[in-house]
Amino acid sequence: MVKRILATVLAVLMTGLFLGGNAVAETDKGAVKYPEGYRDWTHVKSMVIQKGHPLYESFGGIHHIYANDKALKAMKAGKPFPDGSVLIFDLLEAKSENNALVEGPRKVLGVMQKNAKKFKETGGWGFEGFKGDTQERAVSDPKGACFNCHEGQKGSDYVFSKYRK
Numbered sequence: 025m026v027k028r029i030l031a032t033v034l035a036v037l038m039t040g041l042f043l044g045g046n047a048v049a050e051t052d053k054g055a056v057k058y059p060e061g062y063r064d065w066t067h068v069k070s071m072v073i074q075k076g077h078p079l080y081e082s083f084g085g086i087h088h089i090y091a092n093d094k095a096l097k098a099m100k101a102g103k104p105f106p107d108g109s110v111l112i113f114d115l116l117e118a119k120s121e122n123n124a125l126v127e128g129p130r131k132v133l134g135v136m137q138k139n140a141k142k143f144k145e146t147g148g149w150g151f152e153g154f155k156g157d158t159q160e161r162a163v164s165d166p167k168g169a170c171f172n173c174h175e176g177q178k179g180s181d182y183v184f185s186k187y188r189k
């Protein structure tokens with residue numbers, strides 16, 4: 025009887041290890057996770073980038089910045105961001121309608137995810153973009169396409185946005 029219980033416990037443990045090992049491999053494969061539920065996070069600020077602005081080609085449209093709880097705390101305190109902080113750059117098209125600028129379809133969802141060890145080449149931040157409303161990855165060179173520009177913000181842990189009251 026005791027033997028059988030031990031065997032069952034062992035089997036459960038082994039299964040756990042096996043599944044656990046798999047889960048690690050899964051997350052490593054695509055370093056930066058799709059930020060499930062980010063629309064319920066805190067809105068930090070918004071901006072419209074129009075024709076004529078130097079960033080129009082890549083980031084033209086209306087974008088909203090969101091922060092998860094960890095990131096928000098650090099941002100408000102003006103402290104470096106702890107591992108697990110996530111910041112979002114939610115970029116939508118901006119359409120002119122009846123003398124108003126309104127949101128169009130989503131262009132790209134930009135994500136910064138802090139993990140000092142994993143992303144040490146890019147200031148401790150993992151950079152990724154997800155195309156439109158999909159979870160299809162858009163960034164193949166996070167250093168060249170993202171970090172080189174964010175690097176200028178070293179004094180604020182590579183983050184541009186400040187929380188607007």
Ligand code: HEC
Binds near residue numbers: 112
């Ligand atoms: C040429 C400069 C430049 C490049 C390249 C760039 N960004 Fe940014 N990024 C900015 C600026 C400026 C802001 C602040 C926008 C604002 O204040 O609303 C920003 C903001 C962000 C934010 C919100 C946090 C913060 O720093 O304010 C995220 C997330 C982000 N970018 C992700 C990315 C990703 C992912 C890439 C690569 C695909 C990228 N960025 C490439 C200039 C850049």
